[in-house]
Amino acid sequence: DQQVKQNSPSLSVQEGRISILNCDYTNSMFDYFLWYKKYPAEGPTFLISISSIKDKNEDGRFTVFLNKSAKHLSLHIVPSQPGDSAVYFCAASAQGAQKLVFGQGTRLTINP
Amino acid sequence: SQTIHQWPATLVQPVGSPLSLECTVEGTSNPNLYWYRQAAGRGLQLLFYSVGIGQISSEVPQNLSASRPQDRQFILSSKKLLLSDSGFYLCAWTGTDTQYFGPGTRLTVL
Numbered sequence: 034d035q036q037v038k039q040n041s042p043s044l045s046v047q048e049g050r051i052s053i054l055n056c057d058y059t060n061s062m063f064d065y066f067l068w069y070k071k072y073p074a075e076g077p078t079f080l081i082s083i084s085s086i087k088d089k090n091e092d093g094r095f096t097v098f099l100n101k102s103a104k105h106l107s108l109h110i111v112p113s114q115p116g117d118s119a120v121y122f123c124a125a126s127a128q129g130a131q132k133l134v135f136g137q138g139t140r141l142t143i144n145p
Numbered sequence: 146s147q148t149i150h151q152w153p154a155t156l157v158q159p160v161g162s163p164l165s166l167e168c169t170v171e172g173t174s175n176p177n178l179y180w181y182r183q184a185a186g187r188g189l190q191l192l193f194y195s196v197g198i199g200q201i202s203s204e205v206p207q208n209l210s211a212s213r214p215q216d217r218q219f220i221l222s223s224k225k226l227l228l229s230d231s232g233f234y235l236c237a238w239t240g241t242d243t244q245y246f247g248p249g250t251r252l253t254v255l
């Protein structure tokens with residue numbers, strides 16, 4: 034039972050354009066959502082999070098949008114840079130930052 | 146500042162051999178600790194978590210076990226490795242608003 038799904042295994046975007054990564058969840062108890070970035074052979078690094086009391090959170094080039102009725106969240110990266118090429122995981126929890134449930138990841142490639 | 150260490154970085158083991166992976170956290174006390182596994186082409190699967198010394202919760206029945214002998218030490222073990230145990234193992238601890246991950250251990254079982 035995949036409670037958090039990232040349906041796009043890969044995404045290719047031109048440098049300078051917007052990257053949009055999507056994530057869907059099924060468990061209505063989830064109230065905290067996070068995005069991580071992962072390079073090969075390294076641990077994931079935290080990017081941005083959002084609580085269910087908000088529908089948007091921004092941090093520099095990264096913005097996360099949450100649509101609770103659709104059980105959908107997205108990460109926008111503007112403008113996309115070559116260093117953004119990595120695998121991006123969304124994660125969700127019903128207990129703050131405890132016991133995260135991760136999606137399968139989306140490999141983002143930024144083309145020069 | 147807090148740091149998390151994992152070793153070894155890579156490991157190649159034969160089927161049926163034992164396993165011990167270690168994780169230590171510095172700069173924080175009484176952290177909640179986690180073991181995750183990323184299998185090839187898959188997401189991160191939570192294996193174990195611990196809220197204190199000697200307290201282990203298992204999320205997925207499997208060939209692995211975990212122990213927490215000290216406040217900032219978390220160990221992942223197996224008595225006999227299976228081919229399906231191959232993967233990238235990650236240790237994490239929970240901060241105020243996120244989990245922080247270690248560098249990971251790449252385990253290949255042959």
